[in-house]
Amino acid sequence: MATQLPPLAAIRAFEAVARHGSFTRAAGELGMTQSAVSYQIKVLEERVGTPLFVRRPRRIALTEIGRRLAPAVSEAFEHIAAAWQEARHGAQGTLVINTLQTFATAWLARHVGSFQLAHPGIAVRIETEQKVIDFARNEADVAIRAGSGGWPGLVEHQLIGTDFSPMLSPRLAASVGGLREPVDLLKLPIVSPNDPWWPDWLVRAGLAADALAGRPRTSLGSQSVEASAAIAGQGVALLTTAFYRQEIEAGLLVQPFDIVGTEGQRYFLVYPEARRNAPKTRAFRDWILPLFDQKTA
Amino acid sequence: MATQLPPLAAIRAFEAVARHGSFTRAAGELGMTQSAVSYQIKVLEERVGTPLFVRRPRRIALTEIGRRLAPAVSEAFEHIAAAWQEARHGAQGTLVINTLQTFATAWLARHVGSFQLAHPGIAVRIETEQKVIDFARNEADVAIRAGSGGWPGLVEHQLIGTDFSPMLSPRLAASVGGLREPVDLLKLPIVSPNDPWWPDWLVRAGLAADALAGRPRTSLGSQSVEASAAIAGQGVALLTTAFYRQEIEAGLLVQPFDIVGTEGQRYFLVYPEARRNAPKTRAFRDWILPLFDQKTA
DNA sequence: CGGGATACATAAGGGAGTTTCATGCATCAT
DNA sequence: ATGATGCATGAAACTCCCTTATGTATCCCG
Numbered sequence: 001m002a003t004q005l006p007p008l009a010a011i012r013a014f015e016a017v018a019r020h021g022s023f024t025r026a027a028g029e030l031g032m033t034q035s036a037v038s039y040q041i042k043v044l045e046e047r048v049g050t051p052l053f054v055r056r057p058r059r060i061a062l063t064e065i066g067r068r069l070a071p072a073v074s075e076a077f078e079h080i081a082a083a084w085q086e087a088r089h090g091a092q093g094t095l096v097i098n099t100l101q102t103f104a105t106a107w108l109a110r111h112v113g114s115f116q117l118a119h120p121g122i123a124v125r126i127e128t129e130q131k132v133i134d135f136a137r138n139e140a141d142v143a144i145r146a147g148s149g150g151w152p153g154l155v156e157h158q159l160i161g162t163d164f165s166p167m168l169s170p171r172l173a174a175s176v177g178g179l180r181e182p183v184d185l186l187k188l189p190i191v192s193p194n195d196p197w198w199p200d201w202l203v204r205a206g207l208a209a210d211a212l213a214g215r216p217r218t219s220l221g222s223q224s225v226e227a228s229a230a231i232a233g234q235g236v237a238l239l240t241t242a243f244y245r246q247e248i249e250a251g252l253l254v255q256p257f258d259i260v261g262t263e264g265q266r267y268f269l270v271y272p273e274a275r276r277n278a279p280k281t282r283a284f285r286d287w288i289l290p291l292f293d294q295k296t297a
Numbered sequence: 298m299a300t301q302l303p304p305l306a307a308i309r310a311f312e313a314v315a316r317h318g319s320f321t322r323a324a325g326e327l328g329m330t331q332s333a334v335s336y337q338i339k340v341l342e343e344r345v346g347t348p349l350f351v352r353r354p355r356r357i358a359l360t361e362i363g364r365r366l367a368p369a370v371s372e373a374f375e376h377i378a379a380a381w382q383e384a385r386h387g388a389q390g391t392l393v394i395n396t397l398q399t400f401a402t403a404w405l406a407r408h409v410g411s412f413q414l415a416h417p418g419i420a421v422r423i424e425t426e427q428k429v430i431d432f433a434r435n436e437a438d439v440a441i442r443a444g445s446g447g448w449p450g451l452v453e454h455q456l457i458g459t460d461f462s463p464m465l466s467p468r469l470a471a472s473v474g475g476l477r478e479p480v481d482l483l484k485l486p487i488v489s490p491n492d493p494w495w496p497d498w499l500v501r502a503g504l505a506a507d508a509l510a511g512r513p514r515t516s517l518g519s520q521s522v523e524a525s526a527a528i529a530g531q532g533v534a535l536l537t538t539a540f541y542r543q544e545i546e547a548g549l550l551v552q553p554f555d556i557v558g559t560e561g562q563r564y565f566l567v568y569p570e571a572r573r574n575a576p577k578t579r580a581f582r583d584w585i586l587p588l589f590d591q592k593t594a
Numbered sequence: 595c596g597g598g599a600t601a602c603a604t605a606a607g608g609g610a611g612t613t614t615c616a617t618g619c620a621t622c623a624t
Numbered sequence: 625a626t627g628a629t630g631c632a633t634g635a636a637a638c639t640c641c642c643t644t645a646t647g648t649a650t651c652c653c654g
Binding site: 022023024034035037038039042055057058059060 | 629630631633
């Protein structure tokens, strides 16, 4: 539908002139000279084939044709301006976070509320993805990636490592008189004894890799559920330490040993360089970085 | 109301892309290259602060923001296009003729109907003016001017001179056995004996300037009324010869003598050079010139 | 599983359309 | 009259936009 449109720069000038009834004032609004406006109107009049303004001594008046054209154009521009403003506002007001499923459920879901409280003007949408995303083909503004960094064109901030360690509720720990040695863990129920991370950690702690063999093969499926179970005192869970800093600080969980296993990756906050200074990007960065700061380096 | 508008060239490209779902096809519609469209979309995305399209393998898709922006823009452009088309059409379809009162009543009013029959798509508006008009400050497309020609910036076509001569109906002429000498006129009633043109003509005809003195000072006010009276056989009228060619050819009037007076001016059809090729201008020119052609040179 | 075709991105370069500047002209107000 | 206001115009400069050429990724086909 190759609808024939007038030259848009000229029609824009026309609209302003019609509204102001003056080339000079229209030029003021448009940020150009009276001369340029005069030129554009002339172009438009040549294109339409008839004058759009009658030049009277110290003022101009719309011709019949101009009088019919002006309101339609003004209205159309108002709609465009409104939609544009809304788009700009929407762009500033909605933060799309792309994140790995694990990070979303294990950490982000529990904490994003505080970001929204801190920035009530920014709506948040969380997209979860299995693989590393490409900003060119996703709507995300920022993403949480796991890996080792070094993505071209992206700004990256290291958030946390993937160190994991057993955690449990202080009450459960106290129930066995405290945990001094890793071997003391074996006296307690284990939330997900068949978690593939356990052998790794057990070995690092000087225990047998199969020390948990034979226990019921229960699995709660995600860290956050395991964490909840641990907090409820149901057993020991092997959790990514960085994800539960706040719970440890709040006394809901304890990490009895410094011994950690690791997946050998790190989590990063990344976003396109082009958007590094967008307010919503800054807001998110400035909110999330302190939460992982320091002890995770 | 300096409403913030997006870059219009870019928004135009965006609209086409959104409609086609393809940079390449949009470029086709817009008559530019895919490359240019890509550039414009990039500009717009930078301006709005967020991507408007998601780049998927062999196709693109609107983002949330783009999806909300596109319909509003499309609709606005449709309105502009419609108004523009209407303006163009109106410009082509209405011919504004500015003319001197005398020409309008003495000739144009009686003949314009045939123009309208020949060009049913063109509406005609006749503006009458006392003075010579300036196209810059009137809405006229063409004008009939009296003068001696030589107006800058205007195309001019000589129509007729202002020669005038006595005219009467053939029956009235026959009633006195035909007119052989100018003096024979004095036997007949004169429609407007005190018309200022009479003394001029009488002298040229070798009669006394005041040969009509003492006749009742009736005046019908305009040539066309005088002509009607003459056609009705009520007397002799002094008429601009060129205005009544058709009536003479039709046998309604006779001009008994070749002796003519003149106002020393000519009538011209004029119009701005810029509009010389507008269809309606050509139509009017091609209609009116043959009507005065030849014997008026 | 190559090879071609399709679609968008990007860099460099040039050109047409706009804009500005300077000036002129007409009108209006004082 | 005289200055101020407002639009038109011509020349020159600039800016933006478009084109050309090329790259990259994906899809499709045999």
